[in-house]
Amino acid sequence: xxxxxxxxxxxxxxxxxxxxxxxxxxxxxxxxxxxxxxxxxxxxxxxxxxxxxxxxxxxxxxxxxxxxxxxxxxxxxxxxxxxxxxxxxxxxxxxxxxxxxxxxxxxxxxxxxxxxxxxxxxxxxxxxxxxxxxxxxxxxxxxxxxxxxxxxxxxxxxxxxxxxxxxxxxxxxxxxxxxxxxxxxxxxxxxxxxxxxxxxxxxxxxxxxxxxxxxxxxxxxxxxxxxxxxxxxxxxxxxxxxxxxxxxxxxxxxxxxxxxxxxxxxxxxxxxxxxxxxxxxxxxxxxxxxxxxxxxxxxxxxxxxxxxxxxxxxxxxxxxxxxxxxxxxxxxxxxxxxxxxxxxxxxxxxxxxxxxxxxxxxxxxxxxxxxxxxxxxxxxxxxxxxxxxxxxxxxxxxxxxxxxxxxxxxxxxxxxxxxxxxxxxxxxxxxxxxxxx
Numbered sequence: 414x415x416x417x418x419x420x421x422x423x424x425x426x427x428x429x430x431x432x433x434x435x436x437x438x439x440x441x442x443x444x445x446x447x448x449x450x451x452x453x454x455x456x457x458x459x460x461x462x463x464x465x466x467x468x469x470x471x472x473x474x475x476x477x478x479x480x481x482x483x484x485x486x487x488x489x490x491x492x493x494x495x496x497x498x499x500x501x502x503x504x505x506x507x508x509x510x511x512x513x514x515x516x517x518x519x520x521x522x523x524x525x526x527x528x529x530x531x532x533x534x535x536x537x538x539x540x541x542x543x544x545x546x547x548x549x550x551x552x553x554x555x556x557x558x559x560x561x562x563x564x565x566x567x568x569x570x571x572x573x574x575x576x577x578x579x580x581x582x583x584x585x586x587x588x589x590x591x592x593x594x595x596x597x598x599x600x601x602x603x604x605x606x607x608x609x610x611x612x613x614x615x616x617x618x619x620x621x622x623x624x625x626x627x628x629x630x631x632x633x634x635x636x637x638x639x640x641x642x643x644x645x646x647x648x649x650x651x652x653x654x655x656x657x658x659x660x661x662x663x664x665x666x667x668x669x670x671x672x673x674x675x676x677x678x679x680x681x682x683x684x685x686x687x688x689x690x691x692x693x694x695x696x697x698x699x700x701x702x703x704x705x706x707x708x709x710x711x712x713x714x715x716x717x718x719x720x721x722x723x724x725x726x727x728x729x730x731x732x733x734x735x736x737x738x739x740x741x742x743x744x745x746x747x748x749x750x751x752x753x754x755x756x757x758x759x760x761x762x763x764x765x766x767x768x769x770x771x772x773x774x775x776x777x778x779x780x781x782x783x784x785x786x787x788x789x790x791x792x793x794x795x796x797x798x799x800x801x802x803x804x805x806x807x808x809x810x811x812x813x814x815x816x817x818x819x820x821x822x823x824x825x826x827x828x829x830x831x832x833x834x835x836x837x838x839x840x841x842x843x844x845x846x847x848x849x850x
Contacts, residue, residue, distance in 0.1 A: 440473070447474045448523055455528050471531070475538045478520060523553050525559040529575040532556060536579045546587035553579055554592045561599065573600055574609045581612045588616060590623040601634055601641075614644070618651025622667040626674045638684040642693065645675065649696045662700075671702035673708055680714040687726045690715055695733045705738040711745065716752040727754045736764035748824040762824045 442450075447470055454467050524535065534555075539549055543596040557576045561569055576596065580588055593616055600613060617624070624792050629648075633641040652668060653660070679685055694708060702708070711729060716722065722730075731754060736744065747753060 414593075432798060442473070444474075444477065444523075447477075448526075449450075449525060451531060455531050464766060467531075467534075469814050471534055471538055473755070473799050475535065475542060475544070478539070479542055479544060486605075489540050498850050499668070517548055518555070518646070521555045521558075524552070525556050533575050533579060536582075540582060546583045550580060550588045554589070554595070557596060566603070569599065569603055570603050573603060577605075577609045577613050581616065585616065588620075590617065590620040591628075593620070594628045597631070601631070614647050614650045615655060618648040619655040621652040621671070623673060624648075626678065629671070629675050638686075638689075640679050641680045642679060642685065642689045645672075646689075646692055646696060654699075655810065665701040669697050670707075672697060673711070677707065677714065678713040680711045681718050683718055685715075687719065687730055691729050693732070694730070699735055702735070702738065704740065705735050706740050706743045709734065709739060709743050713750065713752065723750055724754060728756070731757050734760075735741065736760045741765065744821065748770060748827050757850055758824070758828060763830060765824060822847040 417773075449476070450470050451467075454470065464524060524532075527535065536549060536553070540546070551574045557572055560572045564572060573596070577600075580593075593613065597613060597617065600610060629645055631638075631641045631644060649668070649672065672693065676690070679693075680690070712734070715730065716727065734757070739747070739761065744765050747761040748758045751756075
């Protein structure tokens, strides 16, 4: 392949020129011919690249893939988690979905024999031609898995870096969140570049609302605590950073529910520092949660396990607790919970009194409106029906008021006992001796 005119003589046709003439007839090559050429050229990339042969072979191959996808479109590849890209069938798959899978992925196995550098060139060419990003991402995940069976540790690192770099160039909505976590596992055990690791964490973080609790329970390799809390905190920061102002309340609430479950799972870890626990509690905005009962439960578990915490550390943990979003049952439990700082019981009582006041005001306004509409529109059937509904709501509010009054009364009794105990403790203390004048 390195023969040129100076070697073979001006009068003879050298091998390079013959190869170039053959390349001009690429349109007549079969798929197998292209694969054979690519596998051959990947072993001597310098010569193939300098002569432009490699690019032409890749361009011809990608062009055929594009034509094949246009002729036989596959509906099953409309989303990254669709059955078409799971690369395995389940018992409920229909024959049509199996056929669709084959039409979209028939070339995966053939091209998985190429080395990572050629895969990078291939994917860039496919993206530039507007090839379906869902199929491209599916191929990259397939390529990573297939290469790992026989690759050495250095080869695995190279494959991971190429796959992550190429995934990062695709539309985020075309990438399966589940498959990203599949790539994360080997990444955590390999020494890939920090840049690639950051890209992977960013991609996962941007789709955190699609993750499950099992995805997040990642062992902490080489550290004392059970789970990698720092990694989850980086996911959360990526979710908030990359989403920006486009984060919908629905996505925020899904992530908040997921993180509340995660905090409950990691709370029993005796090695988890209070600063990390507090960071998990405080990382999301308060608006992402409608209720704080699950977080209160997690705090209760953490304080029960970590009995040696100082009062300052306990205050730090409970500092972000929104008492107004606690249920009456949670507030009642908190008022009697000696594991929490004493100020927390007071805050819970104040919160319940605030709820009671708002409920009483709402009850008074509803009663006033009911009486007014009854006088104005007596005899009209619609008003009667409406008033009946209001009376039913009023009765429900009255019942709620009674329940809240009971809770507040119990909490006040409990607080009185606590204060009385403190007074007795101080009164029984031995007085200091008087100094002689």
